[in-house]
Structure formats: structure tokens, C-alpha cells
Amino acid sequence: MQAVIEARELTKSFGSFIAANKLTFDVMPGEIFGFLGANGAGKTTAMRMLCGLSIPTSGEARIAGFDVYTQTEKIKQNIGYMSQKFSLYEDLTVKENIRFYGGIYGLKIPQIKKKTDELLHELQLTQEADKLVRELPLGWKQKLSFSVALVHDPKIVFLDEPTGGVDPITRRQFWDLIYYATSKGITVFVTTHYMDEAEYCNRVSIMVDGVIEALDKPSVLKQKFNVDSMEEVFYLLARKAKRSE
Amino acid sequence: MRSLFFILEKEFRQMRRRKGLIRTLFIAPIIQLILMPLAANYSVKNISLVVVDHDHSSTSREMVAKITSSGHFNLYATSESNKEALSYVEHDKADLVLEIPPHFERNLVRENSEKLSVEINAIEGVKAGLAGAYLSQILLDYNADIRERFLPPTHQAFVFRIIPIHWYNVFLNYYLYIIPGILVNLVTGIGLMQTAFNLVNEKEIGTIEQINVTPVKKFWFILGKLLPFYILSAIIFSVGLLVGFVFYGMVPVGSIATMYIALLDFLFALVGFGLLLSTYAESQQQVMSLAFFFMNILNMMSGLFTNLDSMPAWAQFITNCFPLSHFIKAMRMICLKGSGLADITPHLLYMFAIGLVFNTWAVLNYKKRS
Numbered sequence: 022m023q024a025v026i027e028a029r030e031l032t033k034s035f036g037s038f039i040a041a042n043k044l045t046f047d048v049m050p051g052e053i054f055g056f057l058g059a060n061g062a063g064k065t066t067a068m069r070m071l072c073g074l075s076i077p078t079s080g081e082a083r084i085a086g087f088d089v090y091t092q093t094e095k096i097k098q099n100i101g102y103m104s105q106k107f108s109l110y111e112d113l114t115v116k117e118n119i120r121f122y123g124g125i126y127g128l129k130i131p132q133i134k135k136k137t138d139e140l141l142h143e144l145q146l147t148q149e150a151d152k153l154v155r156e157l158p159l160g161w162k163q164k165l166s167f168s169v170a171l172v173h174d175p176k177i178v179f180l181d182e183p184t185g186g187v188d189p190i191t192r193r194q195f196w197d198l199i200y201y202a203t204s205k206g207i208t209v210f211v212t213t214h215y216m217d218e219a220e221y222c223n224r225v226s227i228m229v230d231g232v233i234e235a236l237d238k239p240s241v242l243k244q245k246f247n248v249d250s251m252e253e254v255f256y257l258l259a260r261k262a263k264r265s266e
Numbered sequence: 267m268r269s270l271f272f273i274l275e276k277e278f279r280q281m282r283r284r285k286g287l288i289r290t291l292f293i294a295p296i297i298q299l300i301l302m303p304l305a306a307n308y309s310v311k312n313i314s315l316v317v318v319d320h321d322h323s324s325t326s327r328e329m330v331a332k333i334t335s336s337g338h339f340n341l342y343a344t345s346e347s348n349k350e351a352l353s354y355v356e357h358d359k360a361d362l363v364l365e366i367p368p369h370f371e372r373n374l375v376r377e378n379s380e381k382l383s384v385e386i387n388a389i390e391g392v393k394a395g396l397a398g399a400y401l402s403q404i405l406l407d408y409n410a411d412i413r414e415r416f417l418p419p420t421h422q423a424f425v426f427r428i429i430p431i432h433w434y435n436v437f438l439n440y441y442l443y444i445i446p447g448i449l450v451n452l453v454t455g456i457g458l459m460q461t462a463f464n465l466v467n468e469k470e471i472g473t474i475e476q477i478n479v480t481p482v483k484k485f486w487f488i489l490g491k492l493l494p495f496y497i498l499s500a501i502i503f504s505v506g507l508l509v510g511f512v513f514y515g516m517v518p519v520g521s522i523a524t525m526y527i528a529l530l531d532f533l534f535a536l537v538g539f540g541l542l543l544s545t546y547a548e549s550q551q552q553v554m555s556l557a558f559f560f561m562n563i564l565n566m567m568s569g570l571f572t573n574l575d576s577m578p579a580w581a582q583f584i585t586n587c588f589p590l591s592h593f594i595k596a597m598r599m600i601c602l603k604g605s606g607l608a609d610i611t612p613h614l615l616y617m618f619a620i621g622l623v624f625n626t627w628a629v630l631n632y633k634k635r636s
Contacts, residue, residue: 074635108476124269124272125487127481153283
């Protein structure tokens with residue numbers, strides 16, 4: 022099977038600081054790929070390179086078969102992205118946000134209408150459709166962001182700490198949405214600090230100081246480090262980190 | 267192309283939701299346009315005059331009456347000594363002391379000449395200059411009058427009389443000159459600041475990141491961000507014209523269509539400049555400082571309050587690079603002189619060229635990736 026994300030020695034440096042150092046990994050279609058690491062380990066930098074927001078300093082990467090140097094606009098057509106910072110328009114309503122992003126992704130008006138109904142139904146936000154996004158609780162905003170990132174049916178969706186600051190119940194619901202997306206064949210690339218969430222991933226990589234230190238199924242990693250939880254795996258690896266935010 | 271529609275729809279929705287901002291954007295210029303022409307007035311009136319008349323003749327009294335009836339001078343006091351008169355100036359009660367020497371009338375008739383002394387408070391340079399000029403004009407005029415009266419026709423020398431005719435602004439109505447300028451100034455402030463703010467705001471709240479990860483073309487996105495400000499600025503300009511008409515009776519001599527062509531050309535340059543600033547700034551605070559810096563230079567160096575022709579050549583070259591100076595000139599030509607498209611073409615071309623530079627620079631500097 023052809024990988025949807027292929028990274029080969031992907032590197033980004035800012036001056037003498039190497040934020041991401043020779044990252045090499047593959048992500049398979051339909052996979053939930055957990056991208057773990059302490060604050061400042063270089064996760065966001067790596068993700069921004071994969072999304073075409075940041076130009077790599079060296080190395081290769083192909084997303085959905087497109088090159089990150091030359092085919093970024095093609096990549097953007099095929100990916101969804103949910104940034105760490107909430108980035109929908111707070112002064113637009115739920116419906117208007119969906120319509121706007123649908124529109125600039127090139128959806129036709131009837132498609133947007135259909136998509137809006139579908140998303141509102143999935144998120145159980147039909148009641149709040151005409152509310153300003155500003156008025157929604159954080160957990161709902163995050164679920165909405167996720168759905169907006171999927172509005173154009175991308176092949177891959179990148180989630181940068183999607184559940185930061187969200188209560189455990191909403192987090193669980195959020196992961197239900199992620200599973201639902203993968204059931205439709207979407208590949209999910211997700212960063213998180215919650216180690217229980219790491220257990221939900223098919224495979225995880227753990228980044229320490231810009232380098233991928235471990236990459237495998239959670240069960241294999243636990244076995245390898247001879248511990249019971251991902252939390253302990255993470256702790257064993259991440260405490261070696263010299264740099265922090 | 268289709269994305270443009272969705273961007274515009276979003277921009278107008280957001281604009282409509284910021285009711286407070288929109289209210290301010292409309293009410294502030296109206297108030298400014300009503301008040302500012304009253305203050306930005308260079309015709310000097312109410313100059314306070316102290317007369318020291320040592321002559322007490324009918325001629326001296328007639329001369330003083332002539333001065334005070336001109337409308338520029340108020341007789342603050344008459345005094346018997348120069349010292350007392352100067353103390354009024356000292357205490358800021360008077361601007362100007364006119365001293366008439368003893369035997370003024372007699373010497374004038376007998377010796378055919380006499381000297382007058384005028385002392386002017388020059389703390390406010392412009393006012394002092396104009397006060398002196400007004401007074402000499404009145405005195406020269408009066409001088410010619412009395413020559414005709416006292417000298418027999420055979421002894422009369424040739425006397426020049428200059429009667430100026432002021433073209434384009436016959437009554438030297440200051441409002442007609444200053445209102446187009448103030449209006450342009452207001453549109454500049456709003457157009458520049460709001461364009462720059464709006465774009466930086468997306469950077470600050472982080473939505474720009476979400477936009478940059480979509481396949482939307484940079485050109486359409488920028489156009490979608492700018493168009494609303496063309497429209498907003500044009501509406502504010504129109505409201506301003508209306509205020510000028512209602513409160514100051516300003517009716518442009520030239521065609522309104524020509525004026526709007528110049529306006530669109532100007533906005534192309536102005537909004538482009540706002541965009542350029544926003545591509546360099548990361549926060550609203552930064553863009554505010556930048557815009558404020560440029561606004562001050564633009565205001566002071568674009569011929570709104572001062573005359574550009576008296577600046578050194580190198581400084582004039584700089585002002586030629588400001589779209590504002592061209593638009594103010596074009597507006598005055600259209601409003602006062604009735605100039606048509608052909609007359610203002612050089613200014614239109616200048617503004618277009620400047621706009622092209624700003625917009626291209628901004629689009630090149632706006633990056634979807636880093």
C-alpha cells in the first residue's frame with residue numbers, strides 16, 4: 022500500500038537552531054498517527070512543513086503523493102488542518118463559518134448546504150447553527166474546527182493538539198469524531214499531550230529535541246520499554262530532553 | 267474567482283457585526299468635517315489694534331476709521347504713550363501698535379511726506395505677516411485717497427492702483443480651499459488604517475493560518491480583503507461631500523464623475539499602501555505605529571495645510587511620491603477650477619504608478635508559507 026505521508030530526513034532549522042532534525046516516517050491511508058513530544062520538541066514545526074505552511078530546510082516529503090516544495094497548492098486541496106490556536110471566525114455564526122470555508126475550498130452552493138446539514142447533525146449543533154461561534158463553549162468550538170477542517174473531504178487531516186484544555190467527556194466525543202473520520206478512509210495525523218489519547222492511535226512517534234526517538238504501535242512500544250502505559254514510555258524518552266519552551 | 271464571492275460575503279458580514287466601529291467610522295468624519303474648516307482658516311481676522319494718536323487731526327481719525335472698518339482689525343484701545351501701548355502687547359491684549367506722530371496731517375500737507383510707526387507682535391509668524399500686509403494695503407490705499415484730495419490735479423503724480431481679481435475662488439472663500447483637503451485627509455485616515463488593521467487582525471487571531479492552508483489563491487484573497495475598503499472609503503467620501511454642501515455650501519465646479527475617477531485611482535494607491543504595511547506588521551499595535559508615522563508625514567507634507575511649491579526641490583520630489591498630495595491637488599482643481607479629466611491626467615498617472623508599486627510590493631511580500 023502506498024503511504025499518504027512520506028517524510029525522508031525532513032529538516033527545518035532557524036539559524037543554528039534545528040527545530041526538526043531528519044524526520045523520516047511513513048503514514049498509511051486510514052491510519053491514526055500520533056505525533057507525540059514535549060513542548061518545544063518540534064511537533065508543530067514538523068506539522069507546518071507537512072501542510073505546506075513552512076518550507077523545509079532540507080529533506081523530502083510527499084503528502085498524498087505531492088511534493089512539499091513544489092506542489093503545495095495541490096497538497097492543500099487534499100488536506101485539512103486544525104491549528105493549535107482556535108482559528109474560526111468568532112464573529113461569524115457556526116453556519117457562516119462552514120459556508121465560508123466550504124466556499125474557499127471550492128465547494129458548490131448545493132454541496133455546501135448538504136455538507137452544512139451533515140456536519141451540524143454529526144456534531145449535534147443543529148440548535149446552535151445560527152449562534153456566533155464566540156458564544157460556544159471551548160469543547161464545541163474544537164469539534165466545530167475539526168469538522169470545518171473536513172469540509173472538503175480531504176484525504177488527510179492534521180490536528181495540532183486538538184483537545185488541549187478540553188474536558189474529558191468532550192475529549193472522548195472528539196475521539197469518536199476522529200474514529201468516525203477514519204471509518205470514512207481519512208488519515209489522521211494528530212499531536213497530543215494526553216497519553217490516554219496516545220493509546221487510541223494506531224501508531225505513535227515520540228519526538229525529543231527535534232528528533233524522532235521512537236515510532237511504533239503503542240503496544241509494541243510498551244513492550245519494548247517494559248512498562249504498562251504510554252505515559253511511562255513518554256516519560257522515559259522525554260526526560261532526556263535538554264530543551265524546553 | 268468563486269472564492270472571491272465567499273471572501274467578500276464574509277468580510278461584509280463581519281463589518282456589519284462591528285456596529286460600533288461602523289458608527290465611529292461614519293460619525294467621526296462628519297463631526298470633523300463640520301468643525302475643522304472653522305479652525306483651519308488662514309484668513310486673519312480680529313487682529314487687536316492699539317492706536318497711539320499724537321496728532322488728533324481729522325486725517326488721523328479718518329485713517330483709523332478706515333483701518334477698523336476693513337473687518338480685519340478690532341480697535342482694542344487708544345493710548346497716549348507708546349510705552350502704555352506696548353504694555354498691551356506685552357500682556358497679550360494687543361497684536362499691533364500703530365503710532366501716529368504729532369503734526370501728522372500738517373506735515374503731510376506741507377512737506378508732502380510723513381512717517382508712521384507700526385509695531386507687530388510676531389510670536390505667531392503667519393498672523394504677524396498677514397496683519398502687516400493688511401495694514402500696509404489699507405494705508406497705501408488711504409494714501410492714494412488723500413493725495414487726490416489735497417493736491418491740485420496739476421500736481422498729481424502718477425499713482426498705481428492694483429485691483430486684484432481672484433480667479434477660481436473669487437471671494438477667497440477659505441472653506442472652498444480647505445474642505446476638499448480635509449475630506450481627502452479623513453478618507454486617507456480611514457482607508458489606510460482600516461485596511462491595515464483588518465489584515466493584521468487575521469494574523470493576530472490566527473485565522474490567517476487557516477486561510478493559508480486552503481488552496482485559495484493569494485490574489486483573490488487579497489482582493490476580497492481590499493474591495494470592502496474601497497467601498498467603505500468611497501461611501502465615507504460621499505458622505506463628506508454631502509456635509510461640505512450642507513454646512514458650507516460647497517458645490518464642486520467640476521464634474522462629480524471626474525472626482526470619483528480620481529477617488530478610485532487614489533484608493534488603489536492608498537489601500538495598496540495599507541496592505542503593504544500589514545504585510546510587514548505582526549500585531550495591531552505594530553501596524554498602528556507604522557500607520558500613525560506615515561499618516562503624520564502624509565498630512566504635513568501633502569499640501570493640505572501648507573504650500574508645496576515653497577518646499578526645496580528634493581522635498582517636493584518626496585511629496586510627489588505620496589498619492590495624497592496628488593489627490594488633494596486634483597480635488598482642488600476639480601472643486602474650484604472645474605478641471606476635467608485631461609487636466610488632472612498627470613496626477614491620475616502618478617497615483618496609478620504609485621498604486622501599482624505599492625500593490626505589487628505588497629502581494630509579493632504576502633506569503634502563504636514561511
